[in-house]
Amino acid sequence: MSVLSGKHILLGITAGIAAYKTASLVRLFIKAGAQVKVVMTPAAKDFITPLTLSTLSKNPVVSSFTHEEDDNAVWNNHVELGLWADLFIIAPATANTLSKMAHGTSDNILLATYLSAKCPVYFAPAMDLDMYKHPSTLDSFKTLKSFGNIMIPAASGELASGLVGEGRMAEPEDIVSFIESDILKKLPLRGNKILITAGPTYEAIDPVRFIGNHSSGKMGFEIAKVAADFGAEVFLISGPTHQKVHHSLITVIPVTSASEMYQAVHEYFEEVDIAILSAAVADFKPKDIASQKIKKTDAALTLELEKTQDILASLGKIKKHQYLVGFALETNNELENAKDKLERKNLDLIVLNSLNDPGAGFKSDTNKITLIDKAKLIQSFELKSKSEVARDILNKIIGDLHA
Numbered sequence: 001m002s003v004l005s006g007k008h009i010l011l012g013i014t015a016g017i018a019a020y021k022t023a024s025l026v027r028l029f030i031k032a033g034a035q036v037k038v039v040m041t042p043a044a045k046d047f048i049t050p051l052t053l054s055t056l057s058k059n060p061v062v063s064s065f066t067h068e069e070d071d072n073a074v075w076n077n078h079v080e081l082g083l084w085a086d087l088f089i090i091a092p093a094t095a096n097t098l099s100k101m102a103h104g105t106s107d108n109i110l111l112a113t114y115l116s117a118k119c120p121v122y123f124a125p126a127m128d129l130d131m132y133k134h135p136s137t138l139d140s141f142k143t144l145k146s147f148g149n150i151m152i153p154a155a156s157g158e159l160a161s162g163l164v165g166e167g168r169m170a171e172p173e174d175i176v177s178f179i180e181s182d183i184l185k186k187l188p189l190r191g192n193k194i195l196i197t198a199g200p201t202y203e204a205i206d207p208v209r210f211i212g213n214h215s216s217g218k219m220g221f222e223i224a225k226v227a228a229d230f231g232a233e234v235f236l237i238s239g240p241t242h243q244k245v246h247h248s249l250i251t252v253i254p255v256t257s258a259s260e261m262y263q264a265v266h267e268y269f270e271e272v273d274i275a276i277l278s279a280a281v282a283d284f285k286p287k288d289i290a291s292q293k294i295k296k297t298d299a300a301l302t303l304e305l306e307k308t309q310d311i312l313a314s315l316g317k318i319k320k321h322q323y324l325v326g327f328a329l330e331t332n333n334e335l336e337n338a339k340d341k342l343e344r345k346n347l348d349l350i351v352l353n354s355l356n357d358p359g360a361g362f363k364s365d366t367n368k369i370t371l372i373d374k375a376k377l378i379q380s381f382e383l384k385s386k387s388e389v390a391r392d393i394l395n396k397i398i399g400d401l402h403a
């Protein structure tokens, strides 16, 4: 799966002959799983039609500040377009547009969008060889790079003028792989391996019955997804759950009971840098599992339970370089209990959920957490979606690892 999958890509097209190649570029972005919108300068329409681009991108194309709707002029909102984008790619970028970008000129919608965009901006210059080498063009490159914009250098080859040299826009395939590798190399967890536990465990009573709990596994799966989006290789050890995930960086290891989870966790722990134990592991299990289905012949049934192994505590005892994170679900004396757990289990971070907070806990799509780190620094967060909570947890870990 491409790192561009699910990304919002805004493609800015300016008036160079290489504009005809943007039809392929749009197709490649769509094939990579991205959503694409196109903004073009008015002059770029001489080189490729908006109809071609709107058909390929499956979105309207904008090239002016307004458009007509029922005989009324409607404003094309460049600010919204800039905020929609996860990435803005200007290709081909002419010397004229690059110079205007460098100087804050905003005389068309593409330039206004550029000035409003908060996302990473890439530009792929395309021009004749002498224009490419002109000190004023080189100045534009330098200024734009100083703004943090990323240049996709032009290639050498035959140019529209018939001259041969540097100035040809990079080929669409090369633009896509340039952007993909640029994103990959900047991912904050690239090169890290993470172990995550999720979901409930089922402790068998007999061949058909078990002791379980209401954990949905959502929190752990969200952490796994965000960690993989941040570039980590993830081992997701999950108890029985309906959650699904498809990501090339996530390996799901399904388990059923606490002892299976214990074994799987210990198999992977040695090779990971971070372990986040969000599973709701059963604390007790039946001492003996009946080999046949238990019949209801007696008036009452007594089950003898014994403790399961505490997986998190066992990791706290053996951890070396690993950053270890535990969860605590508390009903009273929350902060004190969580701090105590952090110390007892030798953790680097504990994620506290209070059952007293509405919207927090097992089955909901939201969670409200407090993070407590080794230095007893306490950070409380608002009620958020579990995906945003996953981001907060991972950002805290990344911050600590780079401190």
Ligand code: CTP
Pocket (backbone or CB within 6 Å): 197, 258, 277, 278, 279, 280, 281, 282, 283, 308, 309, 310, 311, 312, 313, 325, 326, 327, 328, 329, 341
């Ligand atoms: N945990 C675990 N193995 C267990 C039980 C719990 O790895 N057998 C982990 C959970 O995944 C979670 C953390 O321990 O990260 C907190 O679990 P909890 O049951 O709240 O903590 P306990 O230390 O068992 O405390 P309590 O006395 O509240 O039961």
